[in-house]
Amino acid sequence: MLGKFFQKPDPEFKDRVPPGQHLAKGFPVLTYGQTPQVSTEGWEFKVWGLATPKTFTWNDFMAMPQHEFTADFHCVTTWSKLDVKWRGVKVTDFMNYIEVDPKAAHVMEHCYGGYTTNIAIEDFVREENFFAHTLFDEPLPADHGGPLRLVVPHLYAWKSAKWINGLEFLEQMELGFWERNGYHQRGEPWAEERYSSRW
Ligand SMILES: Nc1nc2c(c(=O)[nH]1)N[C@H]1C(S)=C(S)[C@@H](COP(=O)(O)O)O[C@H]1N2
């Protein structure tokens, strides 16, 4: 697998590349199915379940505090990319705009195109997680999840939902698309939580 597509981790970066991962050249695209074409016009983002239902427009998101983020990105198929530069809205800031029932312990991320992925609320509401609309100073390309995706740097990248358009707050864990198909329910790269032990 090394060679054309992967580089051996540089010693300098070794402590940033989780076990079983290799540095990718470029920034690969990993999508199950078609890339939905979503424009910011008419774009909607909904919150429901154990939260007061609310719908956000693109302008609502752009009016929230905006930040730059640099984060490492680890795909469970064994490639990693370090120092990806994004711009967007912190999850912790976004949470100030919604009302979540204290009983909510899990979140289902929903997307244009139908992809879902589940995350525990303490993994979701973290200072370093963000909704990104800009990648390396360019509008986030459609194949990387534009106009808006979630980025959760501390978990494998299948939790970083592209074309995200909703959050469903849940009391009990439910499984998203890959989690129903054998991926680990949490997906922590340093612990190599790649596949579910149920399989
Ligand atoms: N909606 C949606 N989000 C998704 C995916 C997908 O297929 N659909 N793939 C996931 C996986 S497995 C990875 S590794 C990353 C890949 O992001 P990239 O294509 O920007 O590299 O997006 C994640 N988010």
Ligand SMILES: [Mo]
């Ligand atoms: Mo992935």
